[in-house]
Amino acid sequence: MSFNNVNLFNLLENTQIGVVIHNETGAVEYANPAATSLLNLSVEELKDKSTDVETWTFIDRQNRRIPYDELPVARVLSTGKPVDNQILGTIDKTTEKTAWFSVNAYPERYNADGSTPPFVVVYFSNITAKISDFSYKDIVQNSQDMILVTEAENINAPLSPKIIYANEALCKHTEYAFEELIGETPRIFQGTLTDKASTDRIRQALIEQRPCTETLLNYTKTGTPFWVQMNIFPLTNDFGEVTHFAAVQRNISEIKFQSEQLDNRNSELKRIKKDLENLVHERTSELRDANLKLEKLAYFDALTNIPNRRAFIDAFSKSLMFAKRNNHEVLVGIADVDHFKSINDNLGHGFGDEVLTIVAQTMQRFFRAEDAIGRIGGEEFAFCIVLLSQVSPYQILDRLRQKVSKLHHTQPRLKGHKITVSIGAVQTKELQHKSPKQLLTYADKALYKAKNNGRNTVECIQECAKLSKVSASEPLDDESRQAL
Numbered sequence: 448m449s450f451n452n453v454n455l456f457n458l459l460e461n462t463q464i465g466v467v468i469h470n471e472t473g474a475v476e477y478a479n480p481a482a483t484s485l486l487n488l489s490v491e492e493l494k495d496k497s498t499d500v501e502t503w504t505f506i507d508r509q510n511r512r513i514p515y516d517e518l519p520v521a522r523v524l525s526t527g528k529p530v531d532n533q534i535l536g537t538i539d540k541t542t543e544k545t546a547w548f549s550v551n552a553y554p555e556r557y558n559a560d561g562s563t564p565p566f567v568v569v570y571f572s573n574i575t576a577k578i579s580d581f582s583y584k585d586i587v588q589n590s591q592d593m594i595l596v597t598e599a600e601n602i603n604a605p606l607s608p609k610i611i612y613a614n615e616a617l618c619k620h621t622e623y624a625f626e627e628l629i630g631e632t633p634r635i636f637q638g639t640l641t642d643k644a645s646t647d648r649i650r651q652a653l654i655e656q657r658p659c660t661e662t663l664l665n666y667t668k669t670g671t672p673f674w675v676q677m678n679i680f681p682l683t684n685d686f687g688e689v690t691h692f693a694a695v696q697r698n699i700s701e702i703k704f705q706s707e708q709l710d711n712r713n714s715e716l717k718r719i720k721k722d723l724e725n726l727v728h729e730r731t732s733e734l735r736d737a738n739l740k741l742e743k744l745a746y747f748d749a750l751t752n753i754p755n756r757r758a759f760i761d762a763f764s765k766s767l768m769f770a771k772r773n774n775h776e777v778l779v780g781i782a783d784v785d786h787f788k789s790i791n792d793n794l795g796h797g798f799g800d801e802v803l804t805i806v807a808q809t810m811q812r813f814f815r816a817e818d819a820i821g822r823i824g825g826e827e828f829a830f831c832i833v834l835l836s837q838v839s840p841y842q843i844l845d846r847l848r849q850k851v852s853k854l855h856h857t858q859p860r861l862k863g864h865k866i867t868v869s870i871g872a873v874q875t876k877e878l879q880h881k882s883p884k885q886l887l888t889y890a891d892k893a894l895y896k897a898k899n900n901g902r903n904t905v906e907c908i909q910e911c912a913k914l915s916k917v918s919a920s921e922p923l924d925d926e927s928r929q930a931l
Contacts, residue, residue, distance in 0.1 A: 460480060466482055523552045607633070624817075659679050662676050759823060765819075777878065851866060852867050
């Protein structure tokens with residue numbers, strides 16, 4: 448691009464305001480030194496980026512990546528009208544700091560050889576210093592309240608808005624890792640006792656893009672219920688469009704619990720006004736302890752202190768839904784202590800209880816925190832693993848079998864008595880029509896075969912596209928086990 452007016456050219460070259468001129472295709476024809484310095488790009492890099500619109504990475508004040516058709520140059524080219532003071536940000540990949548710019552753009556026609564091709568002049572200045580020094584992320588990340596941000600799309604089930612941010616308080620209280628929540632929906636916290644009327648009111652508020660406040664019963668990753676007071680409100684971009692929803696949640700379980708108990712005991716409290724504070728504290732403490740004991744009895748096996756059948760099925764169902772949504776395989780299995788009746792008959796039920804406790808502890812250490820495990824009856828323990836990568840299920844199962852078979856060397860409580868388990872499992876990716884009950888039935892069939900093959904062995908059904916295609920892994924010989 449040429450300039451007849453030398454003084455104008457010198458002005459553009461020496462001004463502190465960034466100036467970029469685009470042609471009618473959006474390609475960069477000229478950029479002054481201030482522009483290349485502010486954007487930290489050379490003129491050649493600017494020209495290359497302008498011909499490949501997917502490489503433009505600008506964000507708005509809500510940290511939303513701005514599509515090319517919302518950038519000033521694209522808006523001017525499409526409407527022919529100027530754009531005033533649009534705020535854009537760029538993130539430095541090295542420092543992860545954001546630079547903010549106030550951008551203006553207008554159409555210009557330059558006469559040359561009788562033709563009048565349009566140009567778009569974009570000029571901008573750095574306003575980072577005018578933006579607050581602190582980051583709102585620092586505030587919400589360190590807030591004691593639980594904070595969640597979702598997309599504003601797909602309000603209705605089964606998709607529902609996807610989670611794009613969760614602060615540390617929410618992850619800590621719900622026991623989910625940040626990575627587990629991203630891409631999920633807030634329905635991951637809901638359970639069978641969550642009030643449907645409340646969730647319907649929330650959904651209607653989201654559809655109408657208006658704020659709402661609800662009290663809701665949610666559940667942690669391990670199934671522990673808790674009450675939250677939830678304030679939900681929409682977030683908009685610079686054009687007034689709702690792009691996200693934010694939810695600020697406060698745990699009010701103790702407040703709600705105390706309120707219910709105070710209502711129930713109101714007549715008694717009137718008779719002992721002088722001791723009101725001490726009585727409330729004492730009764731609340733006792734009831735809280737009783738409630739915790741009841742919750743533990745409801746979800747944990749009293750002998751082994753691992754999840755019971757009810758808690759395992761809940762966690763199993765959640766793992767299954769996660770695997771279905773993300774097209775992952777699952778490995779579902781049952782481990783059964785061999786000759787357990789003989790152990791009880793010959794060594795006593797007290798020793799049998801020790802065996803079950805030690806096996807349960809071994810499984811708890813063996814599996815990951817996100818895997819579902821539980822004692823589902825007598826001497827049977829079940830587990831469910833979501834396979835996120837290509838792994839050999841037999842290696843996993845046989846490692847568990849070997850760990851148990853060596854416990855008598857490391858556990859003085861076993862008094863040198865060797866304990867073994869038989870393991871039956873099913874590995875499958877075909878989950879659309881599978882229920883937890885069906886998968887446990889397949890694992891039980893594999894366990895039956897393992898028992899018939901002499902115990903202290905592993906059988907794994909590897910299910911392909913059709914159930915009829917089933918293969919069971921054969922036990923490894925000693926040389927193969929040493930290779931593992």
